[in-house]
Amino acid sequence: MTASELWRHSDPEGTQMWKFLQYINSKYGLSLADYPDLYKWSVDNVADFWGDVWHFAGIKASKPFDQVLAPDAPMFPRPDFFAGARLNFAENLLFPANADVDEDAVAVITATEDDNALTETTWAELRDQVRRCSNALRAAGVKENSVVAGFVANHVQALVALLSAATLGAIWTGISPDSGVSAVLDRLVQIRPQVLFSDNATLYNGKEWSGKAKTLEIVEALKQHGLETVVIIKGLPNFETGLDEFRNLGVRAEEHDSFLSSSADQPLVFTQLPPSHPLYVLYSSGTTGLPKAIVHTAAGTLLQHKKELFLHCSLSPASRMLYFTTTSWMMHHWSVSALSCGASLVLYSGSPFKPNGYLSLPILLSKLKVTHFGTSAAYLTTLEANSVIPIASEHNLDLSRLEAIYSTASPLPPSTFSFVYQAFPSRVNLASITGGTDIISLFGAPCPLLPVKVGEIQCAGLGMAIAVMDSASSSAEPELVTTEGEEGDLVCLKPFPCQPLTFFGPAGQDKYRSAYFERFGENIWHHGDFVKIPDSKTGGLVMLGRSDGVLKPAGVRFGSAEIYNVLTRHFGGEVEDAVCVGRRRERDRDETVCLFVVMKEGKGFDEGVRRRIGEVVRRELSARHVPGVIEEAGGGVPKTGNGKKIEVAVKQILSGMQVRTNASVANPEALEWFKGWARREEERERLPN
DSSP, X not given: OOOOEEEOOSOGGGSHHHHHHHHHHHHHTOOOOSHHHHHHHHHHSXXXXXXXXXXXXXXXXXXXXXXXXXXXXXXXXXXXXXXTOEEOXXXXXXXXXXXXXXXXXXXXXXXXXXXXXXXXXXXXXXXXXXXHHHHHHHHTTOOTTOEEEEEOOSSHHHHHHHHHHHHHTOEEEEEOTTSOHHHHHHHHHHHOOSEEXXXXXXXXXXXXXXXXXXXXXXXXXXXXXXXXXXXXXXXXXXXXXXXXXHHTTTSEEEEHHHHHHTSOSOOOOOOOBOTTOEEEEEEOOOSSSSOOEEEEEHHHHHHHHHIIIIIISOOOTTOEEEEOOOTTSXXXXXXXXXXXXXXXXXXXXXXXXXXXXXXXXXXXXXXXXXXXXXXXXXHHHHHHXXXXXXXXXXXXXXXXXXXXXXXXXXXXXXXXXXXXXXXXXXXXXXXXXXXXXXXXXXXXXXXXXXXXXXXXXXXXXXXXXXXXXXXXXXXXXXXXXXXXXXXXXXXXXXXXXXXXXXXXXXXXXXXXXXHHSSSSOXXXXXXXXXXXXXXXXXXXXXXXXXXXXXXXXXXOOBOHHHHHHHHHHHHTTTEEEEEEEEEOOXXXXXXXXXXXXXXXXXXXXXXXXXXXXXXXXXXXXXXGGSOSEEEEOTTOOOBBTTSOBOHHHHXXXXXXXXXXXXXXBXXXXXXXXXXXXXXXXXXXXXXXX
């Protein structure tokens, strides 16, 4: 059945995507007619394509590249794109190529739940703040490959710290202040930051929260792992910074404004670096061990983001983007790259439903004349469930500037596709998009040359040679699905610039290979998503959820290992074993985290255990990590012969899917118990309340 069409661009031939298509036709003497033609050319001619994006979208480099990609380059080990070039990521955001930016125009607006706390920063002011911050970091000993971390909300000071680190060739990593101490240390201890930026307090859900106690605990631990300097951002003036308490821990501690003022009055100097120089560390949602620290490169991130934002999203200096995200999420990194197109940013931190209920963000979109709005599928389904129609006349909102709405983090239900076109202006390009932390960008993208269809991601991104692999096939003999529209694993078959450089720390390459190239071999990127492509010509995607043990309740992505680590630390005397998976049945609007525990001999499971586990997970990780189901696993935890938990099989059983696992199950009775539990749960839910 063909999906219903909801939208087409009113002037596709006026878009940068169309102009790029014509550019390719002119350069190579081709007759590409539409996006499917352009996409096919891009994946058949990988090196030519990425070189043309570099020049067409505009990358500022002090030295040009010698070659885009070596002939017959493998996917693993990661190939070196744009060898010989020298550039700086921050320079490309602060002084964007191919964009006419007025330095007195607003570059960034910082917004919170407090309507009276809007802060505007011009391009000139942003550049000067980065100048002062980067010089202060340099004076503090930060240099190429140093690590600078932010335990910060989404505001202009966080952006300045990020860009300042990149200016020097240091590596930036960001973690949202709603994270618990254990979650922060699991990540930062691995990468040993030299400098930590942290908020003194944050405003969320109408309440002001001090961050001092958590930050003190974090700093005390990180001091043992190389931390030297702490910079406290005074986000809420009525909360103390605690500088003396931090200094008593043996680190230098400064308030943000004084730290910037301490810098020498030197010009802004961008360190010129190889394209593969590390830029960001983001964290995987691994199902075993600590979160894996993924290192992303400067040029790979920049070029991929600019391709997506400039070509796929049509951003320009006339655009203004608000992406509702935390600093932990890759969409933060993606959205700040809008500066590379000359667009302005709205950096928002707080609840999406404060201070004006469900209309809080729509009011902000109207007030700030936002053109591109990004959010999660969970947010849009919440508006739908509560029949919130921002364009209704009684709300008196002006959404005339809004051009696009981006939804990610989890599949957008078909009904919500249709709802968005009732609730927001019908001209918006609603784009359900997909990609991830692993590639810091998108596999499935918006496209101004294609229609929006109910339930589908518009297209595969240019240059991303994705395909659907038979989930039952082996690494020795991987096989693509043979029928159009057949479900399977999302894979990528050719190299792309935003492949991670490595995983941080010892055995990083081994972890990298295991994460993406173990399932189907070293020349096939395995992404971990279930997907189908209903029409191979148009390339529309339908996401079906994760094919591994990664959890994504309400679009928040984390690994079962984080839950297991808390159980080990705090319930080691009571809990013998556990399995934690996500359940999303066909009728469910969102994924539910389900935790099943095996109690130690002589220890019982009751409501008190269930409550205590929830409370500790909330305290140590966050409220969003708390499982919606906490039960005793009556049949034990299903495992392979070598003792590995078979999480995917449990997930599939609970989600009403067919169990498909190649592993030899050492205790099949455990899987049978989960089948019985799922049946009983279905029967219980059918009973009248």
